[in-house]
Amino acid sequence: MDRLDELAIFVRIVEEGSLARAASRLRRSPPAVTRALAALEDRIGVRLVDRTTRRLAPTEAGRAFYDKARSLTADYEAATAGAREAPVRGLLRITAPVQFGRRHVAPIVARFLDAEAGVEVELMLNDRNIDLIDEGIDVALRIGPLADSALSARLVGHVRRLWVASPAYLKRRGTPRTPGDLVQHESILGTVRANREWSFAGLRTPPRLMGRLRVDDVETRLRAAREGRGVAQLLSYQVADELASGKLVRLLQAWEAPPLPVHLVTKGRAHRAPKIDTFIEFAAKRLRALPVLATAPDAVRRGKPQAPTPG
Template identity: 45%
Template sequence: MDRLDELQVLIAVVETGSLRQAALRLRRSPPAITRALAQLEDRLSRQLVERTTRKLSITEAGRDAYEQALALTRQWQDLAAQPLAAPVRGVVRITAPPVFGQLFLGAAIDGFLARWPDAQAEILLEDRYLDFIEYGLDAAVRLGRLPDSGLRTRKVGEVRWIVVASPSYLLARGRPGRPDDVFAHQIIAESGRSGAPTWDFRDTEPMPLQPHWMSNDIEMQRQAARAGHGLARFLNYQVGEDLRDGRLLRVLQDYEPAPLPVQIVTSGARHADGKVQAIATHLADHLRPILARTS
């Protein structure tokens, strides 16, 4: 196993939080993952991961190494794409979650088409994961941890679930101090899912709720929250402008669950064509600074 492979093992272990899940992602055996991690630790002369029979945790040195490994693998991916920088032609088909795409993909695609005027773009905004082959996709922006699928992924940032409310609502009803306090509040939640809506908080079980106000549309939920109808939960980028302008305030920040990775996903083909590499690199370069500011 070469040194780049060792870095990819470290990245997979940190992002999945499990040697077994890292092995599934990289399509290797758990013993091979353990050996590669041990070799990297020996090479760096520091412990990157603390292992017990029941738990795996990343050391501070491991976190530092992870960040450097991400930077090095990005440089390698960019370098590997350069020899294929032939003119991009034809339709480039991309999918992303609706609000994410509305907020961030327009400017990214404008820049891509300015650089490659012989290309055309088609954007499919869907919350569900579209099949690459069925929909003829070149790239996808996907949020959260992904099942092992043989697709190639490139992490570009993180987002997180947050709970917010309007200043007028909090003035009238008070600010919740702990997750259990939400049961005493009016709740705005997403509809259209089976079973009672649930919210997750750090170190707690999912909490079933009885919402006061429901909609299957994010914009309707935002309007309800701004109008003071209760507490609402969004991904942080969905209400970034409201938070900056003070129309919504963040609550229960100390109890927010772990952030979710944002990844550019492309076909698992060993040698992707120039069009796929070009759009994946362009999206990654565009989204990384934006997501760094919104985290």
């Protein structure tokens, strides 16, 4: 633990008169606060706090040390407050999924650069979830549930997984009314498991899909669907334009899973550079305004969903 952090914890303990209250105010666990105090006392070789099950009070040495610690932490807070008020500047490294990044994040980045002359941006578009710490990423746009609870996340909207096909394909092969009908159709599949094995809400055993085309690129799957090569599973933002224009038709709506969350993610709230907070505020406002991220994206809905067939 940072030594200045230990001082701040000690100051809070004395001011609150309680380890539990100090932990609550600092948003840390009581054991973590206790360990920090013990580590500080071990380092300086002096008992700073007398504590029993009923009371907590600083020792004589603790009272003297409190005055010095409070002065140091106050100076630090004043210095960092001045830094936070400094102009937004520096390199900002951002990552997003390829297609979403091209369509929606890149224009936001361009406008952000226009607004903040002191900022540089590296935008990395990748459908793989890049590790923020290993890759030195400041902000990531993530689609789907977040596995790492240590990350700080700002919810900006939702998308859905949809099944689509072109009108020409449906005229030639017929329209699937249930997931089971897909065994009679060509499926345009991905190369990873999530895009090869489709899941359907309310259906325990999905049908065995038949697909001669398997491709790892979203744009290629989308183009193949437009060309009438089969049924594809894509995210709502990826097909919003095609559904609105009638180039693709939305299928099997009654079996769609709940919406997937879309977040702006950072490594944490503590000690974030002003450039990060400024970009998150700038981007969140604009992302929430996108129709493709509506909480229930009915903007891409065409027609009424079919009722599920039992069994």
